[in-house]
Amino acid sequence: MTMTDPRINDDSVFPDPVYKDTVLRPLFDSAKTHHVAAFGAIDQAHLVMLVETGILDAGQGRDIARALTAIAAEVDPATLVYTGDVEDYFFLIEKELKARLGPDLAGRLHTARSRNDIDHTLFKLGLKARLDVLIAKAQALYTVLIDTGEREKATLIVAYTHGQPAQPSTFGHYLGAMIEVLGRDIDRLQQAYGVVDQSPMGAAAITTSGFPINRARVAQLLGFAAPLQNSYSCIAAVDYITATYGAIELLFLHLGRPIQDLQVWSSFEVGQLYVPNALVQISSIMPQKRNPVPIEHLRLLSSQTFGRARAMLDVMRNTPFTDMNDSEGETQAMGYQAFDSAYRVLDLLASVMAQVRIDPARVATNIRRSCITITELADSLVRQEGLSFREGHEIAAAVARAVVAADGDLPQDGYGPFVTAFEKSVGRPTTIDAKRFAELVSPEHFVAVRDRFGGPALAPMNEALASYRARAAAFADAARARAAAQALAKAELNSKFGALIGAA
Incomplete structure (x- = not known):
């Protein structure tokens, strides 16, 4: 049987129509939606560097x-339809570019670069912009929680x-605890x-280039802190993806x-949390219902965000340590x-969180019914x-059982069972009178005496809130520094690219 090389009679033409519709078109549509601005910035920064290093002369740089x-002025990405x-x-x-400059000059822009380093630069620019927004929104929530914590620092709740x-x-x-x-x-x-x-940028396909490129200059013009050092890492390491989505996954797991x-x-x-009417929907059939459905949507959307972030980590798992489509357009x-x-x-x-309030009557009722201040009675006996x-714990437990069985109120109805349990256990009368007993088992006293570092009493709470505000200020300073660095880089790129356009 004669074996025929399949390449000899292969008269097929790229792209295969199914491949075009299932892969190339979605990738093209994603790029025109998400990455047009980044493509433009990369072209500009790379061109400025090519001229500054002498790889291209000023006239070539001007024409490109x-x-x-x-x-950029004539091609509207929104109107583009992928044709193959x-x-x-x-x-x-x-x-x-070729249509305007001819193939020789148009092709010179791609000197010392590859789609490999371009792609990962595109994706990093996209993630940086989104992380800026995400961090800003997380910081806004952080501040709201501090403000609400300040307002509610003495508001009693039942902790579960x-x-x-x-x-x-x-x-x-x-x-x-949420703030921390x-x-x-x-x-x-x-x-x-x-x-x-x-x-x-500058890693090119894998190993950088024999041209005298300046990788640090391109990084600077694009607003990066620095070039990633190892060129293989530039096109193979996806830890920038896993670091990003790992952090998002944890954020929304925790929230x-x-x-x-x-x-x-x-x-x-x-019922200890009151959700105001602005955040409540009613039933279509049951007029008595108050449904705080924004909380359900928060739970749903948090789970969706967690799941989407986790999926990104799953896609990266067991992929080869090389440039690969798994980390690129579809996944991004x-x-x-x-x-x-x-x-x-x-x-x-x-x-x-800015609008909810605690219902003090429900908190008082739940505290009364659950005897949750009884721990302090045991501590006070010590x-x-x-x-x-x-x-002390055994005496307190006996008191709690008696009060709960009688559906009583611990400060008012607990003293009698306490006297009995104390004498039975210790063999002598207690020195604590009824008034002092009521004070010891009050929720206000319970909180007030827990004034150790990190406790709920006012002194440690004020200390904690001050530290949270200092941290919020540090977060804001870091955000301003990032924004200033991006603005400076954008201004320099615009200036240098504009100078190329006007070059004689």
Whole structure:
């Protein structure tokens, strides 16, 4: 049997129509939607560098710059329909350059670069812009939580463990825990930004170039902190993707937990959180219903954002350590959906947290029914009666059982059972009278005596809030520094590119 080389009679023409419709068209549409501005910036920065290093002369730079300007003015990406005449958006721009400059001069813009380093630079520019927005929205939520924590630092709540009433605390103290976790999540977003903020340009296909390029100059003009050093890493390492979406995944995993608490706290049975009418929808059939559905949407959208971010990590798993399509256009567009839902969650959660209030009557009722101040009775017996904590705990447990069984109120109805339990356990009368007993088991006393570092009493809460505000100021300073660096780079690129256009 004779074997025939399939290449001999291959008269097929690129692109295959199914491949065009299933791969090339979606990629082209994604590029024209998400990356046009970044393409333009990369072309401009690379051209400025080629002229500054002498790889191209001033006249060549001028003609290419003018052609790029004409393309930007004459080609509206929104109206483009993919036909298959060119492989992708990059080759469309090159085709437009050739039409204006001829193939020789048009082709010189691509000296010492590749679609490999261009692509990862595009994607990093896209992520940087989105991370700026995401960090700003996370910082806005951080500030709202601080403001609400300040307002509610003395507002009593029931704190839960294992889904059951545990101890009294304050809403401000609870929010402080949210603030601290969110602060660490913002740190992770900023760290991810630092990973993204390194330019791949100049790596070319894999190994840089024999031309005397200036990679640091291109990085500077594009607003990157520096060029990424190892050229193989520029086109193979996707840790800028995993760092970004790993940080997003953790942020929304963490936010989903207090959002779930908001759902429980606003339920009819618990009711300690009041959601104002502006955030409540009514039933179409049950007129008595107050449905705080924004909280449900927060939970849903947080889960969607988490899932989209996790999917990005899953796509990167077990991929080869090389340039590959898995990390490129299709995947980047998928990841942008995580940012879109993330923005919605942060905006809505900030609005909700600024408006909700604690219902003091429901809190008082729930404290009365659950005897959650009883821990302080056990502690007070150690301090005032010289008992061991275990002995004090057993006396307090007996009191709680008696009060709950009688559906009583601990400060008013607990003293009798306390006297009995104390004498039975210790063998002598207690020195604590009824008035002092009522003080010891009040929620106000419970919170006030917990004035250690990190506790809910006013002194440690004020200290904590001051530290949170200082951290918010540091976050704001970092954001301003990033914005200033981007503005400076954009201004210099515009200036240098504009000078090329006007060159004699």
